[in-house]
Amino acid sequence: MGDIKKIELQLNRLKKMGVKIALDDFGTGYSSLSYLKNFPIDILKIDQSFISNMTVDSKDAKIAAAIIEMGHSLGQKIIAEGVETEQQLLYLAHRNCDIIQGYYFSPPLPSYKMTDLLRLQAQNGLDKKKSSTANLNTSPFINQS
Numbered sequence: 001m002g003d004i005k006k007i008e009l010q011l012n013r014l015k016k017m018g019v020k021i022a023l024d025d026f027g028t029g030y031s032s033l034s035y036l037k038n039f040p041i042d043i044l045k046i047d048q049s050f051i052s053n054m055t056v057d058s059k060d061a062k063i064a065a066a067i068i069e070m071g072h073s074l075g076q077k078i079i080a081e082g083v084e085t086e087q088q089l090l091y092l093a094h095r096n097c098d099i100i101q102g103y104y105f106s107p108p109l110p111s112y113k114m115t116d117l118l119r120l121q122a123q124n125g126l127d128k129k130k131s132s133t134a135n136l137n138t139s140p141f142i143n144q145s
Contacts, residue, residue: 008038015040022079026068036074044071046084051102055087068095 022043083102
């Protein structure tokens, strides 16, 4: 229990300095609901293992939806990791997932290529493949709320 208090104090110090605290791979491994209670978490990142199968496994879909709803009820932003298909994007966007990242938009890029990609998208808009989702007000890179 002492370690939990030390961690909580350290995280609170970071928050006072303006650092946002994210809980990565939420729902797997060592992530615990007690972290949400005890630690000043700003962002939950839904593990990609729930995202990858959520369009074919209703349990994964329900878990992803529950994480989004729970996180929002606690005042947290939600990031979905590993989005690769339009169906995944639509499911998450309709449940008000705050930030969506994954190969659907782009593979990981060095910062200079990311800047080029954002500049190109700003100049040309989204390509035709993704134009059907443009009205969702969901950006792969920026939280629009």
